[in-house]
Amino acid sequence: MTRIYAILAVFVLALGLGTIYVMTLGRNDDDQFAQCRASQIAGGPGSIGGPFELVNAQGETVTDADVITQPSLIYFGYTFCPDVCPLDTARNAEAVDMLEEQGHMVxxxxxxxxxxxxxxxxxxxxxxxxxxxxxxxxGSPEQVKQASRAYKTYYKAQDKSDEYYLVDHSTFTYLVLPGHGFVEFFKRDDSAEKIATQTACFIDAM
Known part of the structure; x- marks a missing residue:
């Protein structure tokens, strides 16, 4: 009987080690944000984002270093957008307020x-x-194109002969951290609560 118990113990130990291996398979232990990530990014997070030069509301030319001084939620859209952009940016603003209530400035x-x-x-x-x-x-068309390419976004204006033309574009929101760059993206159907929860996780892991 003692031998049988020993065999069972070895089996249970092997099963446990196998489970741990499967659970950690593919995880990058060097990634300080691994526990916060909910999406897989082809090429890794470092393949998205980077320097840009644009113009702010005061007409001043600014760079990414001027803008991203604290955790930021970046969205590419346009003000004449009839529905998607206002809804997405309002949701992002709601997430920012939720985060501020938790003591996180974004x-x-x-x-x-x-x-x-x-x-x-x-x-x-x-x-x-x-x-x-x-x-x-x-910014200028060239400046906007450079920023869009950095974040791998898509946009294409429809017939500009119509003053009310629409612009087809991607609708991701990007979480960017000072000193780390791009770390995560959020989709249209992600709620303000989800964005706030995940963003807080990344901030806490900084």
Whole structure:
């Protein structure tokens, strides 16, 4: 009987070690944010984000270093957007308020992908109406394209002969941390609560 118990003990130990191996398989133990990530990014987080140069609501040229001075939620859209952009940016603003209640200061950032119509004043008013701390950015077509490419976003304007033309664009929100860069993205169907919870996890792990 003693031998049988010994065999069973070895079996249980092996099963436990196998379970731990499966649970940790593919996990990067060097990633300080591993417990917070909910999405897989082709090429890793370092493949998204990077330097940009845009124009703020005051008409000043600013860089990513000027803008991302604290954890930031970045969204690419346009002020003439009839539904998606206002809803997404309002949700981001709600998440920012939730985070502030928890003691986490996060900056909401809105980058226009419609520089022909979105002047610094227009994008500034749009941002201010959604949140008092939201930063609105625009720029030349070249500056906007560079920022979009850095974050791998998509946008394409429809027929511009119509002054009310629409712009097709991706709708991700990007979480960017000072000193770390891009760490996570959120989709349209993610709630303000989910964004706030995940963002807080990343901030706590900094």
């Amino acid at each position: 900056t909401p950032v809105f980058i226009s992908i419609d520089p022909d119509r979105d002047t610094p004043e227009v994008v500034g008013d749009f941002a201010a109406n959604l949140h008092e701390r939201m930063i609105g950015l625009t």
